[in-house]
Amino acid sequence: MFRITKEFHFSASHQLCRLPDSHPCARLHGHNYIVVVELAAPGLDAHGFVRDYHDLGALKAYIDSRFDHRHLNDVLGSDMVTAERLAQHFYDWCRARLPETTAVRVSETPKTWAEYRP
Template sequence: MILFKQFKFDSAHFLPNVPKGHKCRGLHGHTYQLTLYFEGKIDEKLGWIMDFSEIKRAVDPIIECIDHKLLNEVEGLENPTCELIAIWLWDKIRLKIPQLSRIKLFETPTSGVIFEGE
């Protein structure tokens, strides 16, 4: 079974490696929508795969590192594309919750990435 939990955060960034004149080269912000997926078997006693509150407790401190921040100033996110933000989140969250199987990160309501590890 696959369980999911969603989070939102607001961050600013600029993409320093895109060509001059590209609209994303300038400072701008997004409201990101993050969906985390966890795979596992249902615990027969508890009746769930994982406790949603435990996921929140593990992930909230990671989100706090990037919420209302300039992502370019966060260690490891000097070129904060949606793809690299997803990998950064994966690396941090997977250390705390090994059952993480997929990340879906929306940069806008219609654009984002899905990352399943490498």
């Protein structure tokens, strides 16, 4: 199996409204997010690719226009926008357009990652 990944960055705010008021994530706060999409295929196309990295430009445009410098609770219409839910959201978006998508990872901090891989 061949695998490729590509990394994307955006900054945004969110609030985990169902947490107790004493929890720091219950307050409005922001992160510099990193999104890594993984694509895989058992073979390569005629150009020697799993998928041309250029084809992932649509994901960059989507992230830049809908997520960068936005309040994620408003973007996703949820009071609990977690890294796990973002990973699943980006996976679903990618899989609908890029069938080779196998996983998406989202980081909120340099030491934390959430992954969605069905």
